[in-house]
Amino acid sequence: MEWLSVLGETSVARALIRAPVLYIFASAAHILSLAMLVGASVILDLRLLGRFKSLPLAETAELLSRIAALALCLAVLTGAVLFSVRPVEYAGNTAFLIKLLLVGLGTANAVFVHLSRDWAEMIVEQQASLRLRIGALISLATWLSAVLAGRWIGFL
């Protein structure tokens, strides 16, 4: 745990503790990243599950998956900044640990789906296979649960 308390002394963490207004910006940026990530993912997942059929599948999948990937990077970055101010406390927070697990599962699922042959075929054939639809369900469940677990952190 000692390396964690060292993290709380880094210049980024110190700046956020000294000037709470910086924390507000970091927190708002984190929320914005989540909105982009969950917004893009949910629409894409529902499209794969057969909703919003007026949207062309391949184009929608390529655009929304790219937005989601960028948003995930921003969320991890801003999340690390927020984590740095109270590292030891967050590391002992069950909701935070569950959230990390869910984010890991969601990311692994997204990478797995994106690299699968089913994804490549979907881009060509404009048709989502059963495996892609199962992936979409896993995606919905993990990202929405991750939001819930994240909100739970402050209530333990």
Add this chain to the structure above:
Amino acid sequence: MNRTQSLSALALSSFAGAALLAGAALAHHGWSWAEADQIDLTGTITAISFAPPHPTLELETAEGPWRIELGNPNQTQRSGFVEGVAAVGDEITVRGNRSLDPDEKRLKAVRVIVEGTNYDIYPSRIVTN
């Protein structure tokens, strides 16, 4: 409903169920968890953090360790209780509202007193005898 529709309905309803469970968790934000009456606690600081979102300190008192929750970072700064005013090992007095749960030694502070100086975090909430 076709199969994909029932699948998405299932996903959404399981999320709604989880959201209902979340409502049962009682927040330590605000004042809903604390008693209306205020108490004074005197003790030695064993840990202190001004980190957002909620500055806190740990106090070792005659009746054991207490966790003291201060205001939000800006409210706490405005009271004058900033880094350097008190350190681990200092004896201070804190006035505030204790948790409704008598077994939980947690206090929402409205005033911190260090060496005779008052730092009023929630001036309008302070009850004077």
